[in-house]
Structure formats: C-alpha cells, structure tokens
Amino acid sequence: MAASDAPFVLVRCTTKDEIAALTRLQYDAFPPFIRKIFMGCSTPLIQDELDVYIERLVDEANEHPNDVWIGVKDTETGKFVAGSDWRVFTNGPGGDRNADRPPDNVYGKEREACLGILGNMNEARRKHNPGPFVHLHICFTDSAYRRRGAGAMMVKWGCDLADQLFLPAYIEASKEGNFLYKTHGFYEAGMIAEGEDGAVAMKRDVRSTPIMGGKAKLAT
Template structure:
C-alpha cells in the first residue's frame, strides 16, 4: 500500500494527527509531555480532557502562525501513520529578542512556574542563535506499531526540501532516539542542552516536576544551508553576529 506525506488543512485532520502524537510520546513515555500536555487527573476522563485541551490549544496556535506546518504520513485508507510539525521562518521570531513564555495551560502556581521556567530555558537557548530566517523541525512522532518503516525519513525530506528552496539553515532539538536520523539529513550536533531545574528553596511541587525531568537532555543539531557543519571550519552565524543585530 503506497504512503504519501500530506499537509494538514482541516481541524479534523489535525485532531487525528494529535492523537498520533499522544500515542507516540506515551510509548515510551516522554517526560517533556508533562510540560507541554499535562494530565491532571489519573483517569481515562482526565486523559481525554488533556488530549482535547491540547487539540484546541495547538490548533489555535497553528491557525495564527503562518510559519506553522503540520504534516502526516498516510496510506490509501487515509489513516494517520506518523506526523510532524515544521516551522519555516522567513523572518526570525527572535529578531527583536526572545519573548517570555508562560505555560498558562497549567493552573496558576508552582506547576505553571516550573513549566514556564523550562520553556523559557529552551526557547532562550534557541533565540540567542536563530536570529536569521530559518526552518525548524519542532516535533516528529509515529504510532508505535508503525515505527521503523521509513516514515520519519519521509517527514524529514518534506521539510528539508522546503528549507533548501528557501535557502535557509535548519535546526532541531533532538532526543537520543532521533540523532541518527537527523545525521542522515546533514545535521550535526552543536551543543548538548541539559535542562536546568535548580531553584532556591524548591517546594514539594517543584521537586515532583523536577524528578520527572531528571536526566533529560537534548542535542541541539544544526545544518547550514548548502552544506554540513564541520567543527573548526564552518562559520557559526550566532558567534559572528553583527553588532547591529
């Protein structure tokens, strides 16, 4: 059965793609889910409520952001097999500085403060480097039973082809599981991003969230337009950033 990559154009398509995201990131469980998509009640109803909230929130963000492109792999049946989210920035969202984020999908309090701290740490790292037009792979996921069939490569090629036509550099914050695939597409690791959760006098709530993320690291991977990064040879644009920027 032939498979193709399609871009999401309807809210119904989007809901099916987000269902795939949840199944993928919960098998095995990805700790960052608790930051982006917390489940507040350990029941089937609580899980369903969190899935529904995530669909509403992500769809609202997507429809208000022209750089946002959700895509998925499907077959003749129309079933979502794998999915991903790309951003293609003709103008960097960080050109005037890095915006402060607040995780308002968490209730006000220590949980929201912790999630906001983590998000601002990740986005702050990114924003100090990506002040030029660029492309970014934000998420990629596959149903557990559909893995190791080459769907990740299809999603990567879709985005990399657009980035090449735009003439822009590309970045991804990779987990250990994704590094090998991204290397195949010319990405190289620039830095290891370890999440800093230290704070003075942490509450029990903070410690609980901190425990969930303990040991979590990302690999900040980058590909310059038209080539592959070579340490000591390839210019890193954020190091030679003009003083006027």
C-alpha cells in the first residue's frame, strides 16, 4: 500500500482544539467507571464536566515539557480515530514526576476509590522506573476503528522514540491491551491491582543494539 493510500495518518497534537477532540474520543472509548474516576465525568455527562477535564489536559500539555499528545486521523474524513498521551522523562529519577492526581470534581467514596487506584499506580511506576523512561500514560481508539492498526501506529511511535533515546518504556495496561503491547516488546513486570479488572505494569527494555554509522578512513 502506498503512503498516499493509507487509511490513517499519525500526527502530534498541540492545540486546544486537537486535545479537545481527543478528549471527547477518550470519553466515548472508556466505560462509566473509568470516566468518573480518571476524568471526573459522569454518564451521561453533566454540563461543563468535559470542558473542565479538557482545560486540565490543555494546561498539563502546556506546563509539562515531557507531555506529548499523539493522534491518529482517518485520511478520508479527517477526524481523529485514536489518541495517546506519552510522557517522556529523559533525565533523573523518573517514577515520581508528574504523578497522577484525582479530578477536582470527584468527591466522597468515589474520591477515596480514585486515590486508592492512583496511589497503587504511582507506587508501581516509582518501583519499576527508578530512572529516565518513556511512559504511555493514556491510549484509546474509537470502537468503530479498533483492530485496524491505529493503536499499533501509536505504540510503534513511542517505542521508536524510546529506542532513539536509549530509554526503557512503561505502560499501566488492562488485560485487554496486553496482546498489542507484547507484540511491541513489552512484558509483564507485576500486578498493580488484583481481580478480574486488575491492571498490570508492563515494561520494554532499553534497546540492546548500538546505532552504527560514519565513514571508513580513506586510504593514504
């Protein structure tokens, strides 16, 4: 298939409109529990909830130099069909930076549950990443476009970046996403939460092959 015939194109997303489009896609891709705990959004949506979350993501993207949003577009329609947030920590201790925090509009028992889940995730991240690393923080695909390679495009982009930087990569993965990540060199490093819906920490090691190049010395 020629590049011009490819159904998808991968782009970096930096504007508020782009991140807002990915956020709406993220909301549709996740179940109600995840929407509430991680996004602070109800099902169905209450007025302004999604806008509050979008503003938070835009602020994070602007404030944190390690935050990189990637989107996949349908080349025919121009709409986003998948998105991911990569966090790239190039130097120093990596696991405790930009740690996840609960949405400001989650209260009571839901906030307690959120703090517990995020606490486990942050602890696992610190444990498995004592140094620099590339972190796939969020990854989602429109349900109508799943199993067509959009997710693989985003994961490959992050793995290629990690290889160029000579860094390990890390994901907090659901059981549903394990197969995709394993095909790109990730392996299970430990459980984050037990149970049927438990998440697993997955790592991808630093590239083991050097980058060769240069020219041979000219004969004299």
